[in-house]
Amino acid sequence: MTRHTCALLILSSMLSVSPAVADTRWHAIESIPDQAALTVDVGGKARIYYRIAAAKEFTVEVKGPGRLKIVSRAESPPGTAAVVPYRVSIREGTRTVKEQATESSLTDQAALHGGSAVCKSRTFTWAIPAGAHRIRFTQTGAPGVLVRLLVSNASAASQPMVSISPIETFRTVTVSEGEKMIPYYSVLPGKPVRWRIVGPTRLELESRLDFDPTMRGSQVYRLAVLEEGKKPREFSFQTTKATTASYADLKDRVASKLDRAVVELGAGTHEISVVLRAPASGSVEVHARISEPSAGEEE
Numbered sequence: 001m002t003r004h005t006c007a008l009l010i011l012s013s014m015l016s017v018s019p020a021v022a023d024t025r026w027h028a029i030e031s032i033p034d035q036a037a038l039t040v041d042v043g044g045k046a047r048i049y050y051r052i053a054a055a056k057e058f059t060v061e062v063k064g065p066g067r068l069k070i071v072s073r074a075e076s077p078p079g080t081a082a083v084v085p086y087r088v089s090i091r092e093g094t095r096t097v098k099e100q101a102t103e104s105s106l107t108d109q110a111a112l113h114g115g116s117a118v119c120k121s122r123t124f125t126w127a128i129p130a131g132a133h134r135i136r137f138t139q140t141g142a143p144g145v146l147v148r149l150l151v152s153n154a155s156a157a158s159q160p161m162v163s164i165s166p167i168e169t170f171r172t173v174t175v176s177e178g179e180k181m182i183p184y185y186s187v188l189p190g191k192p193v194r195w196r197i198v199g200p201t202r203l204e205l206e207s208r209l210d211f212d213p214t215m216r217g218s219q220v221y222r223l224a225v226l227e228e229g230k231k232p233r234e235f236s237f238q239t240t241k242a243t244t245a246s247y248a249d250l251k252d253r254v255a256s257k258l259d260r261a262v263v264e265l266g267a268g269t270h271e272i273s274v275v276l277r278a279p280a281s282g283s284v285e286v287h288a289r290i291s292e293p294s295a296g297e298e299e
Helices: none
Strands: 038-042 045-053 057-074 083-092 095-112 116-119 122-140 144-152 161-163 172-177 180-187 193-211 219-226 233-239 245-247 259-278 284-291
Touching: 038 144, 045 057, 045 122, 057 083, 057 095, 057 116, 083 144, 095 122, 095 259, 122 144, 122 193, 122 259, 172 284, 180 193, 180 259, 193 219, 193 233, 219 284, 233 259
Parallel strands: none
Antiparallel strands: 038 045, 038 095, 045 144, 057 122, 057 144, 083 095, 083 122, 095 116, 161 284, 172 180, 172 245, 180 284, 193 259, 193 284, 219 233, 219 259
């Protein structure tokens, strides 16, 4: 078994961000009924924030499908700890749909208008389902947390994505399709492929079943995405042989048509394993992409 120790976010030399998706737009929510807008000066630029006070909440309506980006900054009155731990939660009805537990320290690059100190920013995102949603923001752990809210109604398919390399795989297989040469990673019974991914992010898994000479017509296969402490996420596909794709270095197998699975990952580091549930013998090739990471957590 070969082990890949390359860095987490190395872009595949065979696949890059598509120019067609580079125009994703984020729009700040700059007016919320019954909620005072506050100005934070960030690197000489004015940004609109809203305060979540301790034991308080505020409500905002967003429409999907799309994404909501939450940029938070803890307030740190004089005499408090150098590092402020806090948690921001988003609730819809009685259900928590997203939250982030984090910590931050004071920054000299941003200040609440009037000179009050604030902490470095922390960011997380929520994939907004279709329709209108009334969501409530709460926080615990800090005297107050300032949040800047940005929405994007671009479809999930239009989000910039980058390829990632696994930290462990049985083998690498090159798929030739048109003029593209794309690296895939083999999943066999008892031989998963593993990635280490930092969220929040959207994980897309593209997969192809390996057809051997005995396989005819339509075939079914199942993959599972495993993460310690969480319920496995399973995906079942029915597929046939591809007519436009082939393996450049796997001459005794024929690639299937492309299948795709999507997993939303929350904040933090995730150890993800993709395993083959069925068939009991055989193999599947998998290629992974994540949402293009932003450069750091500060604005």
